[in-house]
Amino acid sequence: MSDVTFKHPEYVKNQHLWSRVDDVCKGQDAVKGKTTTYLPRNNPQDRSVEAQGFYDSYLQRAVFYGVTSVTLGSLVGAAFATDPTFKIPTALDHLERNANGAGLSLYQLSQSALRHLLKHYRCALYVDFPDVGPSRNRAEEKAKQAYPMIHLLSAKAVINWDTVTIGNQVKLNLVVIEESVSERGQDGFSVESKTQYRVLRLEDVGHGEFAYTIEVYAKTDKGVWVGGGRKIPTDYNGDTWTYIPFTFVGAVDNSVQVDNAPLLELTDLNLAHYRDSADFQESVYYMGQPQYYATGMDWNWFDEARKRNVYVGSKVILPIPLSGSFGIAQVEPNTLAREAMKDKWQQMKEMGARLVEKGTANKTATEADNDSAVQHSVLSLCVVNINEALTMALRWCAKYVMPNVDTLTKDDMLYEISQEFNKQGYLADLSRQLFESAVQGHSSFKSWWEYNQSGMFPKQTYEDEQANVDIEKEGRLDLTGE
Missing domain, CATH: 3.30.1120 (Arylsulfatase, C-terminal domain)
Structure with missing residues (x-):
């Protein structure tokens, strides 16, 4: 008998690690709420009321510093210090303001994706479309309120997966997504949440052909998981999909492999610092x-x-x-626990910096210089993988609403988060050089003006810059004073 709730061995292996990082990122209340999970009892064998009272006081005096959460926020802020480059055809304009059907823009979706990668190592993107037939034109499509959506899934939501080799390509042929569906109670106010499983398959339909199918499983009153019937989505042209429009996004690559999250080591060090803090505060209370x-x-x-x-x-x-x-x-000051806290604090600062730049450093993430080493950093890899996954998801969306997606190029459709994580800032000498270059006709005054406004070079091709120079020359703009 099949079990849709079966969890992949890699999922089971990493699930508790993801929860650990989540708790630490949520802060002190979440960490202390897990009591002995993160702060063990000194005498676990003693279950007396008095021993429990001592532990409650020990737990209450402990101080948890949210270093991991602050580092997470700093890394995401650094990645989005510059607005991403976003190019889409007009048929996908809705994604700019509502990419997932719940009001999140593609910009917000990519921020959440980066948070997932740093905390869990992986997340997933899944593109779906309402169960309606292909539209003949944009007006008919709008009348149906049918829009392709990009759903961001956490590592915890994708409980099972499998691959198959077709020809010389490895493709996903099974993805099981755990979903929570809310239903309003009969009183009109209460809400009940129910779990369901969305199963994405790539099925052999004969003659060496494969088709993508969807089936949703819900629990019956008898407690049995039953599928609601398989559906076969089609693209704009009415053709079935030969692959599942789903991709994992990873901190190293976008494969099905799972590894330790970038923030896991920092999380463990943060918890060790928390335990040192508990010992130090206990010492202060009793010996101070x-x-x-x-x-x-x-x-x-x-x-x-x-x-x-x-x-x-x-x-x-x-x-x-x-x-x-x-x-x-x-009593003489007991500095042992305090020194241990200081050592771990310094280690956490260095570990946060290493997420941005290659090798060790004594700088925080936001203090690291934007040099060549950043091109090989953990944050840079995460950003590159998100860029590739979202650009691919945009192409899947286009396949639902456009007849010929293959004609689209990067100039037509692209999502790219900048890897310039630390802005250089405005430099007066550089501004002067840009102005002199514009006077000589080697660059445009438009680029010089934009640099003065933002402190960064405008993102444009050589041809675009040359066009700006030609336009300014045709205007015979004379700024030499002669």
Whole structure:
């Protein structure tokens, strides 16, 4: 008997790692909410009420620093410091404002994709289209409210997958997606969430041909998962798909392979720093307070002093017996846990920098210079893989609404996140050189003006720049003063 809920071995192997990074990125409440998962008890064998009270205090005093979350935000901010390049045919204009059918633009979708890659190593893109027949023209298409959508799936949502070799190509022939569907209750206010599974297959239809099919499984009242019937999507021309319009996006490559997430090591170090913090705060609580002591006294004097409410402090006289003494014992600072925290803090800074540049460094992610090393960084690879996957997803969308997708080039359809993660900033000398070059007719004043406005060179081809120069020459613009 088939089991649609079956999880791929690689999924099972990595699921707890993804959850660990998620918890750390959510912050202190999520980490402390897992109690002993991230902060073990000192005496796990003692289950008494008193021992539980000690642990609750130990947990409450611990301080978790959200270094991983801040690094994640810094890396995403660095990648999107410059707006991505976005080119699409008019038939796909809706993707610019609503790419996934839930109101997220392609820009926001790509930001979420980068977050998934840094936290989980992988995510997935899936393109679908409403279950309607092909439209004969744009007006008919709009009347049907039928638009291709790009869905971003987290690593946790894709529970199973498989591949098949057709000819000399390896293609996905099975993808199982776990989905949560919300239904409004009969009272009109309450909401109930139900799980369903969307199964994407590449099926052999005979004569060496394969077709892409979709089937959604839901649980019956008897607790049995039943498919709702297979559907065979077609493109704009009414042809079946010979592959599944689905791709994994990875931190290293866009294959089905799963590896450790870029932020996993930083996450583990962040948790180790959290445990050091708990030990340090415990030490401060128990050992940081001064301890009063007295010598030359017996229990009779002590009992009498308690009856008479002897006070310790300024502006009071403390009676002590002859040859007795009174003092304050102050422990020496316990720096071991504190030093361990400092070491891990420095390691976390360096680890965050290595996500941006190759090799070790003592700079944070946002402080790293934009040099040649960044071309081989983890962040750069993530960005390149997202660019390729989204551009391919755009082509799939176009196949649903255009008769001949093969005629589209990169000048017609492209999504590209810039790899200039750290803006160089405005340089007066460079601006002067650009102005002198424009005066001599080697470059355009338009480029000089845009550099002064943004501090970055405009993204355009050599032909575009030459056209700008020719236009300005034809205008006989004379800025020499002669």
